[in-house]
Amino acid sequence: MSDSAVTRYILICSGKGGVGKTTLTANLGIALAKQGMRTAVLDADFGLRNLDLLLGLENRIVYTAQEVLTGHCRLEQALVKHKQEPNLALLPAGNPRMLEWLKPDDMQKIAAMLGESFDIVLIDCPAGIEAGFQNAVAAAKEAIVITTPEVSAVRDADRVIGLLNTHGVKPIQLVLNRVRPKMMANQEMLAVDDVTDILALPLLGLVVEDEQVIVSTNRGEPLTLNGSNSPAAQAYSNVARRICGEEVPLIDPAKARKGLRAKLGRLMQTKIF
């Protein structure tokens, strides 16, 4: 039996949609479970739920958070355990009509229930900063903000960080997703340091753009599930290790590029006047 006081509740949010919240949640969930953490992933995106799909659990849902809250089933009945990673369970989002009555208190109730049997709860936040966000943040103690090196995503991340600060959520850490090292080296994409400077958050992870992410979502098998050594899989695993307190060095892929072209690229960044 665990204690909800020591359970870690981590909100995964971004403000902007489509930057990789759900993919990160799915991959981290698997990676943390592999490290022996009893992990729950809570789909707080009731309007547009997708976490079940990315985890390949969409056909095994019987009950959802909705039935748990209305007392129609017990929490254990709604939780969908991952077959390959039994340390991981999904609490599916209910019907979108739930949004009409769902309150931050309800999310806190669910969080407290999950705390009794899990070490770590990952909350997949909906995009936006409206009611859905307010509900999700109520269940969280700490947060991971995920963004891409694009002006719109960084701007929205900034808004979300401001709201997280007012809710007293901390620590807040940053994952920079869909990094293109070559574009960064050519200064045609915001540099890693630019984004961390602007958002003033510690960097928890760097994920390079990786086609394997699409392949894995097609299959409903997160990259971290089958020990893939694709760059994104490595990055997600590293984030999980850092969450567990392990020191894993972060390497800026734009600066780490090898070869003649990369050397030339670095030379071109020399300040001349």
Add this chain to the structure above:
Amino acid sequence: MTLRDFVNKLLGRQPASAATAKERLQLVLAHDRSDLNPELLEQMRREILEVVSRYVEIDLEEGDVSLETEDRVTALVANLPIKRAKAKAAEQEHSGEGTPVCTAIQG
């Protein structure tokens, strides 16, 4: 200017876009964070200039009031070149030590 910017300029190409992105972001975030729209900022700028110009003669052309942001802290930065102190304000300064500022405004 980096070597790349120089080469781009030589070849008549556009400068790399990352620097532009950073600049634009910093500007828009300074406004987002302060929740001030440009209109309010302009009004505040006019009022600040008005107050300051009661005491000193300032260069209105060169004057600049803007928002700058660093490490999630937004600051209102006013850069107002002073041409010279106004005689009246200078007088006040000499005569009334500890005189509240508002007397100067009323006078």
